[in-house]
Amino acid sequence: MEGLQLQSQTDKKGKLYVIGIGPGSVEQLTIASRDAILNSDYIIGNGTYLDQVKELLNDQKIIRSHMGKEVDRAKKAVELAEDNVVSMVSGGDANVYGMAGLVLEVAEHHELDVDIEVLPGVTAITAGASVLGAPIVNDFAVISLSDLLTPWERIEKRLMAASEADFIISLYNPKSRQRNSNFRRAIEIIQKTRDGSSPVGLVKNALRGDSQEMKVTTLDKVLDYDDWVDMRTMILITTPESRIWGGNGMEKIITPRGYQRKYDY
Ligand code: SAH
Numbered sequence: 001m002e003g004l005q006l007q008s009q010t011d012k013k014g015k016l017y018v019i020g021i022g023p024g025s026v027e028q029l030t031i032a033s034r035d036a037i038l039n040s041d042y043i044i045g046n047g048t049y050l051d052q053v054k055e056l057l058n059d060q061k062i063i064r065s066h067m068g069k070e071v072d073r074a075k076k077a078v079e080l081a082e083d084n085v086v087s088m089v090s091g092g093d094a095n096v097y098g099m100a101g102l103v104l105e106v107a108e109h110h111e112l113d114v115d116i117e118v119l120p121g122v123t124a125i126t127a128g129a130s131v132l133g134a135p136i137v138n139d140f141a142v143i144s145l146s147d148l149l150t151p152w153e154r155i156e157k158r159l160m161a162a163s164e165a166d167f168i169i170s171l172y173n174p175k176s177r178q179r180n181s182n183f184r185r186a187i188e189i190i191q192k193t194r195d196g197s198s199p200v201g202l203v204k205n206a207l208r209g210d211s212q213e214m215k216v217t218t219l220d221k222v223l224d225y226d227d228w229v230d231m232r233t234m235i236l237i238t239t240p241e242s243r244i245w246g247g248n249g250m251e252k253i254i255t256p257r258g259y260q261r262k263y264d265y
Contacts, residue, residue, distance in 0.1 A: 016081035020121020024208030045089035133252030146173035196220030
């Protein structure tokens with residue numbers, strides 16, 4: 001590790017890692033991401049994500065940013081990366097409604113000569129799916145219900161299209177204080193074209209230790225959980241091809257891949 005630090009000091013050229021730190025605990029981080037964080041001069045990110053990787057923070061310089069300050073954060077990171085090794089940490093995967101796009105846009109716009117490497121992470125849909133068993137073993141669509149940067153009409157159109165096309169649908173950003181009704185409105189749209197018996201899984205704080213919670217229900221009953229859903233929850237709406245196995249809070253959702261059509265097992 002010392003050797004690598006020395007290299008970053010003597011080799012003047014900087015580097016920016018845009019890191020998806022996964023759903024929560026440090027165990028879910030890739031080894032490449034862990035090494036990048038350990039060997040960076042600066043770590044930049046919002047407080048929640050910095051706290052998630054705090055056991056990897058030693059003598060790196062830490063820049064805490066805030067929600068809503070993403071543009072400033074991206075600018076700061078690319079500036080610093082002109083002559084420092086910088087890790088920007090972002091939740092889940094940095095490509096999935098994360099900081100990767102903004103960082104590249106800022107570097108492109110300012111024509112900055114920075115070496116940027118995006119490191120992938122476990123995103124909420126795969127984290128949540130693993131908690132629920134095997135609900136996405138077929139084609140799926142991921143839709144964010146946040147209408148801060150996307151007009152609500154476009155979100156509705158995508159919900160309708162994905163539902164009609166029979167995709168398993170994962171909903172991110174289901175709610176916030178300002179957008180409390182988006183989850184209910186989205187479910188009502190999907191209910192128009194999808195059978196009410198379709199299994200639905202809801203996972204709050206997936207892979208975040210003791211704070212993880214999950215619910216398994218069906219599309220016709222999912223609005224019973226409307227009050228329970230919050231901004232730390234991801235939702236998976238399957239199709240009638242999927243099924244629920246088990247009970248007593250230990251339910252799993254199984255989506256068949258299609259092996260049963262060709263094999264006996
Ligand atoms: N880049 C992140 C997603 C950012 S959008 C990723 O790849 O996971 C934020 C939304 O992701 C939240 O509102 C929630 O719907 C979902 N989410 C992120 N982490 C989650 C977790 N550990 N458990 C459940 N949902 C999560």
